[in-house]
Amino acid sequence: MSVMYIDIATIPDFELGMRLYDLHDLSPEDVSRVMFTKSRENNSNPGVLGQHLLQIAALSVLLQDKKGIKIWSAGLPESSEANLLETLQQLIVEHKPSVVTWNGNRSILPILNYRYLSHGLQLPSLIDHLDLLTELSGTTVDSVSLHDVAVLCGFPASRAMSSDDVLDAYLEGNIELIQNELELNIINAWLIDQRWQLVCGKTDPSSHEDNNRQFREALLQQNKSHLSKFVESLN
Numbered sequence: 001m002s003v004m005y006i007d008i009a010t011i012p013d014f015e016l017g018m019r020l021y022d023l024h025d026l027s028p029e030d031v032s033r034v035m036f037t038k039s040r041e042n043n044s045n046p047g048v049l050g051q052h053l054l055q056i057a058a059l060s061v062l063l064q065d066k067k068g069i070k071i072w073s074a075g076l077p078e079s080s081e082a083n084l085l086e087t088l089q090q091l092i093v094e095h096k097p098s099v100v101t102w103n104g105n106r107s108i109l110p111i112l113n114y115r116y117l118s119h120g121l122q123l124p125s126l127i128d129h130l131d132l133l134t135e136l137s138g139t140t141v142d143s144v145s146l147h148d149v150a151v152l153c154g155f156p157a158s159r160a161m162s163s164d165d166v167l168d169a170y171l172e173g174n175i176e177l178i179q180n181e182l183e184l185n186i187i188n189a190w191l192i193d194q195r196w197q198l199v200c201g202k203t204d205p206s207s208h209e210d211n212n213r214q215f216r217e218a219l220l221q222q223n224k225s226h227l228s229k230f231v232e233s234l235n
Contacts (some may be wrong), residue, residue: 002065002097005181005186005193006088007106009075009166009178010054012036013118017053029171051107052114057170059084059183062190063095069218071186076170082119085112088213092124102146102189104131132193150188153195156187156233168204180226187230190215 018033026034039049058075067084072091074084092099101108107127116123133144144155147160152184161169161181193214216234219227 002063003098003100004064004091004095004097004139005062005189006104006108007060007102007182008056008111008160009058009182009184010111010163011051011057011167011170012049013055016055016118030172032167034216041189047230051111054090054111054114056081056084056111056115057166058178059088060093060179060186061088062183062186063091063097063192065095068214071183073183073223075175075179076173081115081119084119085116085119088112089098089122089124096127098128098130100130100189100193101125102131102192103133103143104129105134106143112134117203131192131195132189136196146185146188146192147190153192155188155191156230158184180224183224184230187219187227 012028012035013034014031017230018024018026021031021038023031023034034109035049036189055078058073060073060149061069062093063072072087074087079087091097106162113123116193133146136149137144146158147157158181161178164179194203194208194215196213197203198205203211216231219231
């Protein structure tokens with residue numbers, strides 16, 4: 001069976017903001033400022049944009065199947081958002097994986113729903129979805145960060161990027177920084193998932209250690225410096 005770990009990074013949907021607030025003469029940065037100002041005026045959660053006002057800046061997927069582990073990432077502007085969504089849909093149709101997310105029920109899946117709706121694209125049908133945060137906390141209300149739980153487990157974790165950090169990186173053209181962050185997120189999600197399976201008795205210590213060793217080897221085979229550094233820290 002295939003398992004797919006998914007994470008996304010979002011930024012304001014500048015084009016939507018321009019249309020909603022008649023801001024066609026402003027830059028994306030200025031449009032985002034207006035959108036956040038409007039959000040503070042109308043939202044019970046100041047400074048946080050509604051999920052329908054966001055677009056996907058980058059998407060990362062970790063796919064594990066019989067062939068091994070593969071990590072795929074892409075983002076704007078190299079790939080259009082529609083292409084990101086179509087690729088994700090194709091991967092899910094092809095591999096029919098169980099999907100694992102962190103806070104997917106409250107964040108990732110609703111945002112994907114809005115983005116597929118925006119582009120009029122077919123939404124992937126998930127055979128099985130595990131939200132690790134919901135699984136651990138037993139509620140959809142808890143908002144513990146993936147970063148904090150990774151540190152709790154003793155896994156390497158750099159300071160998590162805030163939504164402002166993501167927006168700044170995007171406006172500076174540093175999409176690689178965002179993609180690298182997402183890849184580390186899905187790797188930590190994999191590690192937490194494996195630890196949880198051990199804790200719940202779904203795997204034994206010997207198998208757990210073998211899986212982790214093979215995972216570290218697979219990360220090194222990706223030939224990405226940030227993943228190699230992660231493995232060094234993990235060891």
